Amino acid sequence: MKTQRIALVLVPLWLAFGPASAADVQSKPSGSAAASSALSLQKECSLTAQLETLRAGLGRGSGPLKTFLRKQLRERAATLPEAELRAAFERERDPMMIEELSGALAARMARHNEPSALRSVLERAVQDRDPAARAAALRGLRGSASVEAMEKLGGVDYTALIKDSSKEVRQAVVANLLSESAEVYFGHDRAVSEQAIAVALGARSGPSADPALAAKLLGEISTESVGAAAVTELLSLLDAPPEPSLGALRAAVVLALGGVPASESARVVRRLLDLYRQDDSQVVRRAVLGALCRLQMAKALPTLEALRPIDLHLSKDIDAWQQALRTGLQEWTLLAREKQRILPDAPQPH
Amino acid sequence: MKSRFLAKTLGLVAVCAAVCTALCAGESSGLAATANGPICDPNAKVNSTTYYGCSGGSHTALDIANGTCSVWNYRAMLVGSFRYTQYAGCADSCGSCTAGAGCCNGGAGNYFVVSGSNGWTFRQLHANSPKGTQTCDRCALGLIGSTGNSTGAHSHSDNLQYGTRKSAWYTTVGTTCGTSGNCSNRVGVPTL
Ligand SMILES: [Zn+2]
Numbered sequence: 001m002k003t004q005r006i007a008l009v010l011v012p013l014w015l016a017f018g019p020a021s022a023a024d025v026q027s028k029p030s031g032s033a034a035a036s037s038a039l040s041l042q043k044e045c046s047l048t049a050q051l052e053t054l055r056a057g058l059g060r061g062s063g064p065l066k067t068f069l070r071k072q073l074r075e076r077a078a079t080l081p082e083a084e085l086r087a088a089f090e091r092e093r094d095p096m097m098i099e100e101l102s103g104a105l106a107a108r109m110a111r112h113n114e115p116s117a118l119r120s121v122l123e124r125a126v127q128d129r130d131p132a133a134r135a136a137a138l139r140g141l142r143g144s145a146s147v148e149a150m151e152k153l154g155g156v157d158y159t160a161l162i163k164d165s166s167k168e169v170r171q172a173v174v175a176n177l178l179s180e181s182a183e184v185y186f187g188h189d190r191a192v193s194e195q196a197i198a199v200a201l202g203a204r205s206g207p208s209a210d211p212a213l214a215a216k217l218l219g220e221i222s223t224e225s226v227g228a229a230a231v232t233e234l235l236s237l238l239d240a241p242p243e244p245s246l247g248a249l250r251a252a253v254v255l256a257l258g259g260v261p262a263s264e265s266a267r268v269v270r271r272l273l274d275l276y277r278q279d280d281s282q283v284v285r286r287a288v289l290g291a292l293c294r295l296q297m298a299k300a301l302p303t304l305e306a307l308r309p310i311d312l313h314l315s316k317d318i319d320a321w322q323q324a325l326r327t328g329l330q331e332w333t334l335l336a337r338e339k340q341r342i343l344p345d346a347p348q349p350h
Numbered sequence: 351m352k353s354r355f356l357a358k359t360l361g362l363v364a365v366c367a368a369v370c371t372a373l374c375a376g377e378s379s380g381l382a383a384t385a386n387g388p389i390c391d392p393n394a395k396v397n398s399t400t401y402y403g404c405s406g407g408s409h410t411a412l413d414i415a416n417g418t419c420s421v422w423n424y425r426a427m428l429v430g431s432f433r434y435t436q437y438a439g440c441a442d443s444c445g446s447c448t449a450g451a452g453c454c455n456g457g458a459g460n461y462f463v464v465s466g467s468n469g470w471t472f473r474q475l476h477a478n479s480p481k482g483t484q485t486c487d488r489c490a491l492g493l494i495g496s497t498g499n500s501t502g503a504h505s506h507s508d509n510l511q512y513g514t515r516k517s518a519w520y521t522t523v524g525t526t527c528g529t530s531g532n533c534s535n536r537v538g539v540p541t542l
Contacts, residue, residue: 024390024423024490024533110431110487144431145485183381184431184485186467186542333468 047084050076051097058096070100077104078111086120095136098124102140115149122156131166138172142179147192162199163208170210173199174217187222194230196221197256201233204249211249219252223259231257231264235271242279250279251287258291265295269303276307285314290339293321294332301325316343380470380511380541384429385519387531388474388505389494391416394531397504400517404527410515411508412538414531416494419444419503420478423490425533426462427474427507428540433485434462434474440497442478447499459498462491466542469512476500488533505531509540516541 089101203214320343398413440454478495
């Protein structure tokens with residue numbers, strides 16, 4: 001009851017003053033009256049009170065209330081002093097709230113384009129003794145330009161964080177990279193894609209090896225703008241002898257190779273044709289068929305026909321891809337959808 | 351009997367799916383974003399939408415101004431972090447376009463593009479003092495200005511797929527001439 005009352009008081013304050021900025025006029029001081037009244041109102045509505053409302057709402061509130069309260073903090077973060085927000089983040093011990101405060105610092109960074117707001121988040125993601133706190137700090141960065149911020153700040157990046165002994169932290173690394181690539185850059189950013197490939201390479205071996213996560217990352221990351229060195233790294237992942245338990249990882253490497261820029265496609269196609277002959281895993285071979293269609297489009301029609309005798313179990317897949325290619329669709333997402341319509345993939349075990 | 355019915359039904363489903371694929375092929379989907387006004391000033395107003403001045407020639411974009419030039423921040427409009435790629439090189443201007451240097455970058459002046467999926471883009475044009483390519487959430491891209499083919503300082507924003515300007519992103523939320531262009535007001539839901 002108390003929670004709801006506080007939320008109701010906060011709503012109009014945020015709607016009226018949340019997104020405003022006092023520094024928008026470059027030379028004339030007009031608009032300062034609105035800014036100063038916003039500041040005096042914010043004093044009455046302290047960050048501490050807002051955080052307690054958020055804590056209670058995340059614990060007991062409805063879905064929409066949770067969404068609202070989280071958004072409210074992230075919006076307000078732009079106008080709060082960074083030191084106050086950072087101090088609240090550093091004091092916090094509850095992973096659920098650590099994630100929200102990390103998200104607020106990330107939102108502040110995004111609004112002002114100042115990566116310094118992430119310094120304390122990254123320190124905590126590396127140093128906190130509680131793995132749940134480390135993971136929560138990282139999850140808060142989802143949807144922000146965290147790869148670029150880490151590069152500007154120097155020090156830690158996701159290739160170091162994927163070595164964490166906690167699976168929850170490693171999962172946060174992969175989820176952040178995938179959402180950042182897809183939602184912030186729509187798959188177009190070279191640095192994020194290349195970092196994801198480096199992270200996947202790091203996740204293959206060592207004491208914190210996590211081939212399933214490496215496969216998830218490579219299977220979903222966009223590789224449309226990666227450079228030649230990253231393609232070479234991906235190809236090197238296919239050089240190891242085909243270990244049966246790593247079939248999903250090899251298939252994910254193939255999927256990633258299917259999306260590389262046209263300038264890289266010739267050597268990738270050659271390697272994939274060899275792989276189809278050498279690697280008898282059905283999941284790998286299915287991935288090769290899709291990757292060849294993506295790289296070659298209509299030119300893949302005879303390529304697929306030439307592969308047909310190698311594995312008759314995959315004749316139906318080859319038929320489906322050829323039928324999809326004959327529609328003349330020129331966009332990969334549409335072509336892939338058409339193939340799914342003709343012959344859906346078998347559900348993958350999880 | 352039963353199997354013939356089944357085959358017929360499946361055949362019908364396949365035909366429907368094929369028709370849908372053909373119809374939908376030209377309209378591959380994107381994500382709906384939210385766009386707020388580009389100026390953090392309650393005086394900022396929309397003054398052109400589908401037609402210049404809402405009654406003139408075809409425009410299919412939003413023009414937003416607050417009657418000042420090179421004074422107010424030109425804010426990135428999309429809510430959330432996105433990359434604004436800068437295309438600049440035009441000298442600051444507060445006047446009208448005259449053929450030549452004033453109509454820089456094909457008329458767009460200093461401008462920013464957010465490149466989405468499937469050929470969708472969101473653009474913001476005519477900035478003065480552009481700050482460079484940034485990945486950010488509603489940050490200052492430069493100042494409200496009049497570079498390129500522009501008569502008086504304003505923000506021009508548009509949402510295109512494969513280079514064609516679309517109007518649904520602002521018509522669906524009721525934005526028209528006179529709507530507030532303040533940065534706290536949602537003016538559209540562009541596709542990216
Ligand atoms: Zn315009």
